[in-house]
Amino acid sequence: MALLQRVAENGRRVVRFTLDGRPVEALEGDTVMTAMLTNGDRLRRSEFADAPRAGFCMMGACQDCWVRTETGERLRACGTFIADGMRLLSDGEWTS
Amino acid sequence: MNAPVPPVIVPRLAPLPPVIVGAGPAGIRAAERLVAAGLRPVVIDEAARWGGQIYRQPPEGGPFTRPKSALYGLEAGKADAVHRAMAAIRDHVDYRPRTLAWNCEAGALDLLSDGAVETLPFSHLILATGATDRVLPFPGWTLPGVFTLGGSQVALKFQGCAVGRRVAFLGTGPLLLLVAYQYLKAGVEVAGIFDTTPFLTQARAGVGMLRDPVTFAKGMLYLGWLRARGVPIHYNVRPVRAEGTERVAALVWRDAKGRETRTECDAVAVGLGLRSETQLADLAGCRFRFDAADRAWLPERDAAGRSSVPGVYLAGDGSGIAGADAAELAGERAALALLEDLARDHGGRPVDAARVAELDRRLTGIAAFRRALNAAFPFPADWADAIADDTMICRCEGVTAGTLRAVGRSGQAREINRAKALTRVGMGRCQGRMCGATATELLARALGTGPDGVGRLRAQPPIKPLPIATTIPSPAPGEGVKCDRSPPRERATPQAGRSHDA
Ligand SMILES: Cc1cc2nc3c(=O)[nH]c(=O)nc-3n(C[C@H](O)[C@H](O)[C@H](O)COP(=O)(O)OP(=O)(O)OC[C@H]3O[C@@H](n4cnc5c(N)ncnc54)[C@H](O)[C@@H]3O)c2cc1C
Numbered sequence A: 001m002a003l004l005q006r007v008a009e010n011g012r013r014v015v016r017f018t019l020d021g022r023p024v025e026a027l028e029g030d031t032v033m034t035a036m037l038t039n040g041d042r043l044r045r046s047e048f049a050d051a052p053r054a055g056f057c058m059m060g061a062c063q064d065c066w067v068r069t070e071t072g073e074r075l076r077a078c079g080t081f082i083a084d085g086m087r088l089l090s091d092g093e094w095t096s
Numbered sequence B: 001m002n003a004p005v006p007p008v009i010v011p012r013l014a015p016l017p018p019v020i021v022g023a024g025p026a027g028i029r030a031a032e033r034l035v036a037a038g039l040r041p042v043v044i045d046e047a048a049r050w051g052g053q054i055y056r057q058p059p060e061g062g063p064f065t066r067p068k069s070a071l072y073g074l075e076a077g078k079a080d081a082v083h084r085a086m087a088a089i090r091d092h093v094d095y096r097p098r099t100l101a102w103n104c105e106a107g108a109l110d111l112l113s114d115g116a117v118e119t120l121p122f123s124h125l126i127l128a129t130g131a132t133d134r135v136l137p138f139p140g141w142t143l144p145g146v147f148t149l150g151g152s153q154v155a156l157k158f159q160g161c162a163v164g165r166r167v168a169f170l171g172t173g174p175l176l177l178l179v180a181y182q183y184l185k186a187g188v189e190v191a192g193i194f195d196t197t198p199f200l201t202q203a204r205a206g207v208g209m210l211r212d213p214v215t216f217a218k219g220m221l222y223l224g225w226l227r228a229r230g231v232p233i234h235y236n237v238r239p240v241r242a243e244g245t246e247r248v249a250a251l252v253w254r255d256a257k258g259r260e261t262r263t264e265c266d267a268v269a270v271g272l273g274l275r276s277e278t279q280l281a282d283l284a285g286c287r288f289r290f291d292a293a294d295r296a297w298l299p300e301r302d303a304a305g306r307s308s309v310p311g312v313y314l315a316g317d318g319s320g321i322a323g324a325d326a327a328e329l330a331g332e333r334a335a336l337a338l339l340e341d342l343a344r345d346h347g348g349r350p351v352d353a354a355r356v357a358e359l360d361r362r363l364t365g366i367a368a369f370r371r372a373l374n375a376a377f378p379f380p381a382d383w384a385d386a387i388a389d390d391t392m393i394c395r396c397e398g399v400t401a402g403t404l405r406a407v408g409r410s411g412q413a414r415e416i417n418r419a420k421a422l423t424r425v426g427m428g429r430c431q432g433r434m435c436g437a438t439a440t441e442l443l444a445r446a447l448g449t450g451p452d453g454v455g456r457l458r459a460q461p462p463i464k465p466l467p468i469a470t471t472i473p474s475p476a477p478g479e480g481v482k483c484d485r486s487p488p489r490e491r492a493t494p495q496a497g498r499s500h501d502a
């Protein structure tokens, strides 16, 4: 399932990355947030009550969109662009 | 009486290039005016491209192909003019995109760009930092599918995406109808407009807005469009909860008579007007005052944009919400104030007095429009009263409304920064951007006072978390590290293979 729906700008170059180990596609110019949420329902599970989170403001204000990569790097999903070969996690336990 | 003391002669240091934070309408018009006077300002913006919030441009590459008419609708002409203004001066400014100004003290800004920090001293600084959505929480507001209203617009404008297939629009303010209209135009189903304002309040205040007939007419156009396409518009609504387990499935809401209704939707866009980004002004030492219209503490500025700190100027929505047209005017006016001060202190060409008078006249008109806007879209203060004790008010730290109320009622916290220390509300990654309004309203109620009676949530550097990989150059020999730059918690867990400062 996807949280975000593409309604325009679909003619962009395809970018390939993995989400929880699964190969998926996004488009050049997508943020990590768009790339993940057009392929899934969440960015991570929050440290509170194991609840899913998917960001909130999309403009760098709420800081609720941090995600982890397989190598343990932490990215702010709404402020980072997707790149070929990124290996992103949405089911990683989140502890800050 | 003593003889008069002769004035101390302060040697005037040569001014540095002026620095502008923010490349939105305010920052761009300020830069344009400074370039016209022969200066070469530094223009800093966190975003990759200029334009600010309203005139935000899609990313480079892709390629993204929508024309400006599709991106900005009725504002396309203005967006284009602002973009062109910046393009025209591009070679005459030191433009620093993708650069965050994360601290401001002792005449210097701390910047972060591509993972590296730099200190930029300034003699003259224009803060044009803009605004983000003001929100209040409700049960379910952290579920995937609940986004801010502005964020929902960013998704569309910046990414060509809708936040859902069937979206409910909840809140108040001019953006509510605008974003719903933009979604409908993009082919997205609008589950309804859930406006917190009573219909009559808006209708009456509309008369005041006739001072700006163009803006008023646009609002009517969006409303007519939504109505004609059968979008249900409900007034005087309060949210009960967003339902769903892994993502939003419905919005349950209450009308003025207390009846509850469940509206199915897969996304909720929520916004209650905007709140100014004031952290840098705070760290720069600017004096603040409580602004009843914005229901917020704002840095003081005179009509020209001078703050209480000499050499620091304020323009645009970052120091009081007045919209994009006002931001353009205020940006130019603040640049003229800066030039007036330069001429006074260092000698230089006097500024164009006729232009100053013209800008001052137009800014006065906007102040009246702003009052009408605030009357038309009042902040629903009772929403805060209705927040249940077990509702999470702080998304970063998981603090509940009950926890905050308790420290107020028990007398442990009579002031917001004390409440922050005790509960961690406002201490997390967002630094109170999302929870500050709620925490203030709740504490004020618990103490039986108004939002002006509990003090102001103070900003702390870094105003946004720095990535762990940030390289901070080691201080030169004999020079101390200026401040503790460790962000609240992001650095708590250093990662293998990642070097960062010791
Ligand atoms: C999502 C959104 C949509 C909006 N849409 C409309 C609309 O359609 N119509 C309307 O009239 N108004 C709209 N507004 C209101 C908007 O605030 C103003 O219209 C206008 O953008 C204000 O211009 P500005 O130059 O003051 O600030 P902005 O346009 O917000 O520009 C501020 C700039 O400063 C940068 N910045 C801030 N802090 C820092 C920092 N610490 N370091 C580096 N850079 C920084 C930001 O990245 C941003 O680019 C919208 C606001 C938001 C948040």
Ligand code: FES
Pocket (backbone or CB within 6 Å): A055, A056, A057, A058, A059, A060, A061, A062, A063, A064, A065, A076, A077, A078, A079
């Ligand atoms: S979604 Fe709010 S900071 Fe990224």
